[in-house]
Each structure stands twice: as structure tokens, then as C-alpha cells.
Amino acid sequence: MSDLREIINPATEEVIAEVPALSVKETEAAIARSAAAFASWRKVAPGQRAALLRAFAANVMSHKEELALLEVRNSGHTIGNARWEANNAADVINYYSGSVERLSGRQIPVAGGIDITFKEPVGVVGIIVPWNFPMPIASWGFAPALAAGCTVVLKPAEITPLTAMRIAELAHEAGIPEDVFSVLTGSGRIVGETMVADPRVKKIVFTGSTEVGIHIQTVAAAQIKPVTLELGGKSANVVFADADLDKAAATAPYSVFDNAGQDCCARSRLLVQESIYDSFMERFEEAVRSVRVEDPLLESAEMGPLISAGHRKTVESFVDESMVLFRGSCPSGPGYWYPPTVLEVSDPNHRVLKEEIFGPVVAVQTFSDEDEAIALANDSDYGLSGSIWTSNLGRGIRVSRGIETGNLSVNSHSSVRYWTPFGGYKRSGLGRELGPDATDAFCEIKNVFINTDI
Numbered sequence: 169m170s171d172l173r174e175i176i177n178p179a180t181e182e183v184i185a186e187v188p189a190l191s192v193k194e195t196e197a198a199i200a201r202s203a204a205a206f207a208s209w210r211k212v213a214p215g216q217r218a219a220l221l222r223a224f225a226a227n228v229m230s231h232k233e234e235l236a237l238l239e240v241r242n243s244g245h246t247i248g249n250a251r252w253e254a255n256n257a258a259d260v261i262n263y264y265s266g267s268v269e270r271l272s273g274r275q276i277p278v279a280g281g282i283d284i285t286f287k288e289p290v291g292v293v294g295i296i297v298p299w300n301f302p303m304p305i306a307s308w309g310f311a312p313a314l315a316a317g318c319t320v321v322l323k324p325a326e327i328t329p330l331t332a333m334r335i336a337e338l339a340h341e342a343g344i345p346e347d348v349f350s351v352l353t354g355s356g357r358i359v360g361e362t363m364v365a366d367p368r369v370k371k372i373v374f375t376g377s378t379e380v381g382i383h384i385q386t387v388a389a390a391q392i393k394p395v396t397l398e399l400g401g402k403s404a405n406v407v408f409a410d411a412d413l414d415k416a417a418a419t420a421p422y423s424v425f426d427n428a429g430q431d432c433c434a435r436s437r438l439l440v441q442e443s444i445y446d447s448f449m450e451r452f453e454e455a456v457r458s459v460r461v462e463d464p465l466l467e468s469a470e471m472g473p474l475i476s477a478g479h480r481k482t483v484e485s486f487v488d489e490s491m492v493l494f495r496g497s498c499p500s501g502p503g504y505w506y507p508p509t510v511l512e513v514s515d516p517n518h519r520v521l522k523e524e525i526f527g528p529v530v531a532v533q534t535f536s537d538e539d540e541a542i543a544l545a546n547d548s549d550y551g552l553s554g555s556i557w558t559s560n561l562g563r564g565i566r567v568s569r570g571i572e573t574g575n576l577s578v579n580s581h582s583s584v585r586y587w588t589p590f591g592g593y594k595r596s597g598l599g600r601e602l603g604p605d606a607t608d609a610f611c612e613i614k615n616v617f618i619n620t621d622i
């Protein structure tokens with residue numbers, strides 16, 4: 169019998185479920201079953217594998233509201249966000265069902281024969297995900313992996329496993345065999361470490377903190393095991409004087425306080441051109457004070473609680489009250505609430521400008537010109553996302569090219585579209601997820617030469 173872990177609703181602090189925390193032995197047994205299932209899954213005809221994935225996507229879509237409500241209870245996400253997340257998972261599975269029949273190799277001209285490349289599934293894929301977006305992030309890994317013909321062992325974060333468990337049931341109901349897609353609940357130290365160290369797991373997709381990512385890459389390197397790493401961020405929202413200030417200010421809270429700031433793409437540094445500082449900040453303050461932080465089940469909720477009491481302590485530890493410019497409001501409790509908070513920081517090396525806070529806290533800095541804006545945006549070990557607000561198209565492109573980051577939006581705060589690639593520069597990660605080429609990360613390329621001269 170596995171140990172059980174209590175799962176807590178962060179908006180009420182109530183225990184809502186108990187979930188098994190698997191042991192090393194149980195994890196290894198699941199990996200063995202996944203490796204055995206790979207032998208038959210890889211041989212499933214492409215049309216049939218695509219049909220199974222389509223049925224899986226349809227099943228997730230028809231349970232979207234149930235999944236969204238489950239996520240609100242487990243993660244404290246607003247109901248609006250949770251609906252988007254369930255929908256995103258269904259869309260991602262549906263999108264990669266279309267890559268099964270398109271997964272083709274090449275025929276390359278050579279003398280004396282024919283040269284062909286095959287894309288072959290790597291085998292068992294271990295997918296390790298964090299607690300901040302449990303459904304989308306899991307699907308970005310398991311959907312292309314299953315489409316490529318790999319089997320999947322998925323480890324959700326210990327505190328937010330419920331939607332992953334339900335999604336696996338929906339996969340099995342749709343006809344995907346249990347050992348082809350299994351969810352292994354438990355701790356990173358036991359289940360996660362075992363998955364990374366086990367040689368039967370041929371590839372790891374890890375989303376989480378940079379510290380754990382470095383450890384995983386080190387362990388995987390001993391086996392030359394490929395890893396995709398989606399790690400932390402400290403992205404900048406850069407507002408130029410020629411921007412539409414009303415729009416830039418009205419949307420800036422969303423860019424950092426969405427999901428209570430527990431977003432790797434959060435624009436937690438706000439860079440404002442000096443000449444418009446006062447007029448922009450006046451509008452921004454009004455927008456921040458109007459963010460609705462409330463019961464995430466309410467349709468009107470724009471921000472819910474933080475994920476746990478421990479995480480709230482971490483967020484609080486960054487905020488020196490003397491730096492607070494202004495903040496919004498939040499309920500007093502129960503629940504792990506924290507208000508949207510705006511800081512002014514004079515020391516460019518202060519930790520609020522350097523470290524990922526992962527909460528609803530943004531630090532404001534000013535710049536004089538384009539070069540300084542790019543230099544400040546790049547003054548970070550991370551490079552995941554960011555926004556540029558300007559009405560000058562040339563500037564939008566120049567600054568986009570100058571900022572060392574994997575995903576940028578001009579006059580928008582979008583970060584992720586499932587049909588475009590997503591991933592980070594610098595300490596934000598390695599490799600890309602999503603987009604048309606994501607299945608390649610789950611394939612070996614085999615090259616075969618056939619001599620036609622005999």
C-alpha cells in the first residue's frame with residue numbers, strides 16, 4: 169500500500185482528496201510496464217494511433233467543465249483560467265493527433281543506391297510537471313510524445329495531481345492502453361528521481377525550477393539521456409513613450425498577476441520610458457487597484473490565492489514594505505491570499521529584479537532610450553518571455569531582435585500558442601515544446617542506405 173498525501177484547496181485550506189505517494193519500487197514497476205507497452209504501441213498503425221488521440225481529445229473536451237472545476241479546487245485558479253487550461257489540453261491533444269500521419273522521414277539523393285531517414289520513437293518518456301499550470305504543461309509533453317509512438321509516465325507536482333489523474337482516466341476510456349499513458353503521483357525526490365535515473369526511461373521533459381532542472385540534466389547526462397527543460401523566468405514588459413498608453417497600462421496587470429503571478433512567463437519587471445513615467449503609472453495604478461482578487465469560483469474573479477502557505481511566505485520574503493509603490497486588495501482568509509503588489513526598486517542588483525518571485529509582485533524601472541531598454545531587459549539570467557509596447561513597427565522588430573528571450577509579444581502579452589514553438593534562452597531552459605516540430609523531440613533519426621548496384 170502506498171503512503172497517502174493530503175491535497176488541499178488553496179482558497180479554503182480544506183483537504184479535498186488523498187492521493188498515493190508512490191515508492192521507488194512502485195515507480196520502477198510502472199516504468200517496466202510502460203517499457204513493455206512501448207513494444208506494441210510503436211507498432212499501432214498511424215491512422216489508428218491518430219484516431220485514438222482524437223477520441224482522447226474529444227473526451228477531454230466533453231469533460232472540460234468538470235476538469236476546470238477540479239483545477240479551481242486543487243490549484244485555486246480562477247474558473248475562467250481553468251476553463252482555458254482544460255480547453256488548451258484538449259486542443260493540444262487534437263493538434264498532435266494530426267502529426268501522427270505526418271511523421272515522415274526523408275529520401276536523400278546519393279550515388280549507387282537509395283538513402284532514407286526514418287523517425288523512430290525513443291521509447292518511454294518521463295514527463296515531470298510543476299504545480300502552476302497542471303493541465304496545459306502536461307499535455308504539451310504527453311500529446312506529441314504519444315503521437316510520435318512513445319509511451320509516457322507522467323509525474324504531476326505532489327500538490328496538484330488531480331486533473332492529471334482524471335485526464336489519464338479520460339485517455340484510457342478513449343482506448344489508449346493504461347500502460348501507454350500512466351500518471352505516477354508522489355514526490356520529486358522519489359518518483360521524479362527514479363524516473364530520471366532509470367535507463368528504461370529514454371527521454372525526460374521537465375518543467376519546473378532552474379535548480380531542479382540543473383540537477384535533472386546532470387543525472388540524465390550520465391546516461392546521455394536527452395532532456396527538454398522548461399525552467400524559470402524573469403521577463404520584462406517594456407513600455408515606450410510612443411505606445412498606446414491606455415492599452416499598455418490596462419493590460420499590464422494581467423501580464424504579471426494572471427494566475428496570481430505563478431506563471432513562468434509573468435512580466436515581473438516593468439520597464440517604463442522616463443518621459444511617460446507619470447502618465448503611465450497613474451493609469452497603471454488604477455488598473456492594479458481594480459484587479460478582482462476573490463473566490464476563484466466566481467465568474468468575476470480575476471485572481472485567486474497562492475498555491476500554499478509555504479509559497480506565500482516565500483513571496484512575502486521578497487517584499488520590503490518600503491519599496492511598495494501601491495497595491496491592490498485581497499480577502500483576508502481562509503486561503504493563501506496575497507494582493508497584487510507594485511514595487512519601485514533603486515538598486516539594479518536587488519533580488520526582486522534578479523530572482524523569480526512567482527507571485528503577484530512586479531518591480532518598476534525606467535529607461536531613457538531603446539538601447540537602455542534592451543540592456544535592462546537582458547540584465548537577467550533568464551530569457552523566457554516578454555512584451556514590447558510601441559506604435560513604431562521598426563522599433564518593435566529591432567527591440568524583439570535585441571532581447572535574449574524565447575518568446576516575445578509586441579503590443580500584446582501572449583506567450584503561448586500551441587501551434588507555435590515555446591521555450592527559453594539562458595537559464596530558462598533547453599529545447600522547445602509545442603509548434604509543428606514538437607514530435608521530433610521524441611524521435612531518433614535512423615538513416616538507412618540501400619545499395620542498388622548489386
Ligand code: NAD
Nearest residue numbers: 297298299324325356360361376377380398399400401432
Ligand atoms: P519544482 O522544480 O520544485 O518542481 C517541478 C516538478 O519537479 C515537480 O513535479 C516536482 O515534484 C519535481 N521534482 C522536484 N525535485 C525533483 C528531483 N530531484 N528529481 C525529479 N523531479 C523533481 O518547481 P515548482 O515549484 O513545481 O514549479 C515552479 C517552477 O516551474 C518555477 O520556477 C516556474 O518558472 C517553472 N515553470 C516553468 C515553465 C516553463 O515553461 N518554462 C512553466 C511553468 C513553470
